[in-house]
Amino acid sequence: MRVLVTPDYRTLSCQAAEIIADAVRFEPRLTLGLPTGSTPLGMYEELVRKHSGENLDFSRVKTFNLDEYIGLAPNHPRSYHTYMHLHFFDHVHIPMKHIHIPDGAPGIDTDLESIRYEQAIQQAGGIDLLVVGIGSNGHIAFNEPGSSFASRTRMVDLARETRANAGRYFVSEDEVPRRAITVGIGTILESRRILLLASGSGKSDAVARALQGPVSEDMPASALQGHSDVTAILDAAAAPCRDEC
Ligand code: PGA
Numbered sequence: 001m002r003v004l005v006t007p008d009y010r011t012l013s014c015q016a017a018e019i020i021a022d023a024v025r026f027e028p029r030l031t032l033g034l035p036t037g038s039t040p041l042g043m044y045e046e047l048v049r050k051h052s053g054e055n056l057d058f059s060r061v062k063t064f065n066l067d068e069y070i071g072l073a074p075n076h077p078r079s080y081h082t083y084m085h086l087h088f089f090d091h092v093h094i095p096m097k098h099i100h101i102p103d104g105a106p107g108i109d110t111d112l113e114s115i116r117y118e119q120a121i122q123q124a125g126g127i128d129l130l131v132v133g134i135g136s137n138g139h140i141a142f143n144e145p146g147s148s149f150a151s152r153t154r155m156v157d158l159a160r161e162t163r164a165n166a167g168r169y170f171v172s173e174d175e176v177p178r179r180a181i182t183v184g185i186g187t188i189l190e191s192r193r194i195l196l197l198a199s200g201s202g203k204s205d206a207v208a209r210a211l212q213g214p215v216s217e218d219m220p221a222s223a224l225q226g227h228s229d230v231t232a233i234l235d236a237a238a239a240p241c242r243d244e245c
Pocket of ligand 1 (some may be wrong): 140
């Protein structure tokens with residue numbers, strides 16, 4: 001695993017965007033796995049800037065988002081559909097048919113949707129470059145502690161800590177959905193290349209355990225130690241040894 005420690009969040013965002021931009025320039029038909037949350041916001045902003053300022057062309061790129069809440073319609077203000085359109089898709093001209101986000105709308109058959117999503121990834125030839133954040137409890141996508149490293153796309157219960165962290169985006173924590181649909185750790189590990197992003201001191205313990213601790217299903221992000229092409233980009237606050245580094 002390559003670990004890049006950047007001085008600040010802005011540099012982290014620019015480096016992540018540059019890695020994606022280089023990959024898209026090299027392979028215009030790239031298939032990306034994309035995260036949501038606060039960490040990738042700067043990266044999306046920078047990619048949008050590269051699209052408009054440097055003619056970075058996303059028109060042949062395919063995307064698969066990593067997760068979505070269950071029980072929110074796609075147009076709900078807090079759905080990950082809304083997040084992605086607001087921060088990225090509405091600005092970079094990716095054809096709608098290239099965009100994939102798990103459907104967590106009320107009434108959805110989550111088993112069927114999970115199978116459909118895995119098939120769509122396979123039909124696209126797998127994910128070339130998957131970008132993922134890390135939760136303060138070590139989750140990747142919504143694979144909470146205890147998730148099998150062989151897990152595939154499925155419905156999951158969100159951990160209390162995950163719902164508490166998401167509470168800031170909702171009127172109250174009670175409104176945070178209790179369940180989500182997420183790609184599995186097995187799905188993530190099949191990606192050809194993985195970019196892990198972590199920012200802020202609230203992530204440093206999880207990052208230390210994920211990168212340096214034992215590989216254990218109690219720490220989902222530690223599964224990445226078993227992948228041959230992972231780059232972790234951390235800002236100084238999230239780096240495990242920030243006093244010495
Ligand atoms: P965050 O979430 O980027 O909002 O910190 C990351 C995650 O929970 O995976």
